[in-house]
Amino acid sequence: MASPSRLELTGITKRFPGVLANDNVGFSVKTGEIHALLGENGAGKSTLVKMIYGILQPDAGEIRWDGQRISVTNPKAARKLGIGMVFQHFSLFEAMTVLENIALGMDAKIPARDLESRILAVMGQYGLKLEPHRIVSTLSVGERQRIEIVRALLLTPKLLIMDEPTSVLTPQEVEQLFTVLRKLAQEGCSILYISHKLHEIKALCDTATILRGGKLVDTCDPAVETSRSMAEKMIGSSLKDISRVAGRAFGPSKLVVKALSLPADGPFGTALRDISFTVRAGEIFGVAGVAGNGQNALLLALSGEAPNQDPASVTVDGVAVGHLQARARRGHGIGSVPEERNGHAAVPIFTLADNAVLTARDRLGMVRAGLIDAKAARTYAGEVIEAFSVKATGPSALAESLSGGNLQKYIMGREILQKPQVLVVSQPTWGVDAGAAGSIHQALVDLAATGSAIVVISQDLDELLSLCDTMAVINGGRLSPPMVVAEAKIDEIGLLMGGIHGEASHAP
Amino acid sequence: MGIDFLIAAIITVVGLSTPILLAGLGELVVEKSGVLNLGVEGMMLVGAISGFAVTVYTFNPWFGVLGAAAGGALASLIFAVLVLQLNSNQVATGLALTIFGTGISSLMGLSFTGRIVMPFASVFPDALAKHEYLRLIFGHSPLVYFALIMVPLTTWFLKSTRAGLILRAVGENDLSAHSIGYSVIKVRYAAIAFGGAMAGIGGCYFSMVITPMWAEKMTAGRGWIALALVVFAGWRTGRLLTGAYFFGILMALELYAKASGFSFLPSQFWAAMPYAMTVVALSFISSRGTAGANAPACLGKPFLPST
């Protein structure tokens, strides 16, 4: 008879206002097992692990730890049991040192010098490199994750929860992380690995539990399953392929960016350096890259929210607009959708109709004699809701009352129905469910088919590879030479994302 | 200008800078925890009257100081409940606290107008405290020494203790601190109460040391200068001390101009000086932008954990 599982969940249920986040979920994790928790965004993975880690309390169901029934009342209690967690969005303190950050994560009071030597020991043991006295804000994303991992390892956990750890890492960093995790598992630590990346799960995990819409779909062996079969379980219905006319011809150059440079915005920003590229009418141009390499700055520089000294740095249909602000650039046909929906692309506490006024008022004539035509705004908001099947009570619904995916559809629709000559979008499907993502992709393809030039900035390589005609990689504020997507090699892109330019031979 | 005058001037400057130093230290800790309490002026007034009243009844200025601290802390708790428990707007709530403190201190002070209190006995023997030269070091009010001890103590607390580390963490990233398992609310309650107590002690310096009697609105905007001082100091305790002395000199100039009439400029010019210089100093500091890098990232923002 085998020893009881390290962690066993039965009948876990958690309800939020209007949502059943987890519905009667149960599975178990064995000692030394790397167990994947697989599911789409919004499937309930994060809610589930938050209950294991004591941040949330289940409404029903039980948690067993080494066979004992427990209730994890808070993260401290979880850590006492031996549960460590590395969050998707790091809970780090930017203005503090690595050492201070780790000290804050320790429940026991340890003198700074002892702590430092223990940190160095753990780092040596697992091959993790970090300088204890660096200020966090100066570190790369990968290094920041290492802080979280070291912090968790110092507690010698019996179960380590990793919440989508690779979404911000380069392929090379992912490999290093996997080495650490495998070593940990060999030493008997169980790992609960949350992801929606199938190839990673196949490469790393012993078991996979798949969630969909808050319900348990299956617990399976990733070695036996194919990526395709797991994807089907995760998504439920087979994905609709993006339909587009094959072998399209592109029109003349529409958006030309030439030697665009922009100083960093604040101490934590990234400067843009000498960026040049051309997007032709009907072309979708992708910008890949790991988070924090200047994507945001690029979007702002193109939308006009961060205008430039040099008018010729950005031209649309031959008109120099580099020096113009966002409003004037919109007049020349540049629309944009920034990555952050709430508080950037939309005002959360405004109605959808009021949010229509934000970017569409000039192109669609919603302002007359200084007064806003509220009826025109409502009508346009209604059209967007209709055309993009946005789930909302109507134009007077508050933006913040919409789910992330629906708000994204609304914002996309608001820009696309204005028929922009150039549309720049960042992370168009971030946190959006598969169905909505599909319709957003389709809308972008359709807009391109009408002769607009489109720039898609995304960290999701799969998205770019399936959507774009041409793509380039941004790293440290520099853009690689463009490559034709059909001929691009994934390992080459990976190297570019990791900032290794020399070894990547440039595709034509 | 004799050495006597110089010593007297320095003692005046140190005295005038003490209340804003005390209140500023308190507010610095509050702001480091991520809370902006604009009610310093109100808390100082409450402290001024509470300290005065307790001293009148107990005949012991030290009880008065405790009373001032308690009064200031109690006033700050009104702010704390609204801001921490009910997530009210910090700017507006701080203003409300100042308006409230002004009103309540006037009401409390009605029966104390015209009365005077026992001054502090010197902590040092007269041979030192009243010595021609040594009074420069030994001739100050005990509260001056208290303030001067609090500067390194606060520095040590923030930099070297675990509690200080947690307090800074809460002000830097409240959501992260919450997710690790620290009680953001509790830490901020403690910080706000400390800030209130320090403002209260700073306030009683007016009613128990400078005058020593009670008058309505006697802090005359010094609470606001203390707030400016925190920004001016870039949230660093050492620079807070320097800044307090700088403003002390400006305020001493006003007194001197009034007393001697040396100036061809109207006395109002000197009276306006500390306020004008506050604006100028803020402009210098704020435009450099370096001070902002040390500002707590969560300053003034409501804490909204998503559970």
Added chain:
Amino acid sequence: MRLKLEKRRAPSLAMLVATPIASVILTMLIGIVVFDLLGINGFEAVVDIFLSPLLYSYKWQDVALKAAPLIIIALGLSMGNRAQVWNIGAEGQYVIGALCCAGVGIAFGQTGGFLVVVLMIAAGIVGGGLWAAVPAWLRTRFNVNEILSSLMLTYISFQVLGYLVGGPWKDPNGRNFPATAPLADSQTLPVWPESTVHLGVLVALILPFVFWVIMARSEFGYQVRVVGSSATAARHGGFDSKRTIWATMIIGGAMAGLAGGLEFAGVLHKMDLGFPSGYGFTAIIVAFLGRLNPFGCLIAGIVLAVTYVGGQMAQTSVHIPNSTAGIFQAMMLFFILASDILVRYRIRLIPSTKAAGV
């Protein structure tokens, strides 16, 4: 049992209206209890402060005169607050506005008439606006917190007032008292026959409509609201945050200056050290009690004016000190701020959930 906050899908309009009313009522109830504890007839005091000015018609003009500056200043401040611009130096802008108004009057000597009065009021508006432009400039140029700078300027304005009325503008026939000479009759505001109600009261009744149209219907009002909600979204929409700060700050100052000019030319007719009466600070309460809505400011201005007049009545009837009105006003503000949460959240009592088993 414990309290649980649940976010509403949309802000509750009912709560938006009900909470200010509840705040006033709660303040009255607490007032009764506190006064009784202090050995004063609480019921009588509260009735005097909150109701008597409304019940006696001869007090109505006092209420109107006090409400007018409060409403006018609060309108300007609430526009700024919508843009997250915290001008708390309205008192100073009010004083400087009145001084500019007085300066024009003094410059014209005994010459009066319609044009001179218009010029005087215009000078008040410009003076208040310019005084507020200083913090606007400091904020947009050097990133100086406008809360502190506008307040510092208020203290400076008191010194300017002291200097002018005690020096260059001192009335030579004033027995050495620091005050200006009274205005010539032809330089004062027109007054409603048989009363003290001046033209400024009418202005205070009309302006809320103007501000409502600006805030609710115009593109500028939209801009103010966007900048206040999210500077980043404003930039995305092509609105300039700095220009919005300038505009709202100057409008706030201009309104305070207007109120100062009206108060000087309509009520006091001379400047002295007692001119700063705290209207600029009380108007902050009016703005919040009125929920930053122009019509709300109109009503809240009247409520606060009632407490001013009532406070004076209670001083003679039940002998409570003048400062109690201030405490009541602050209490109202506390309650309104505390109840803000009810607008966006629903409070539920839920039974404590002990984890099953263990």
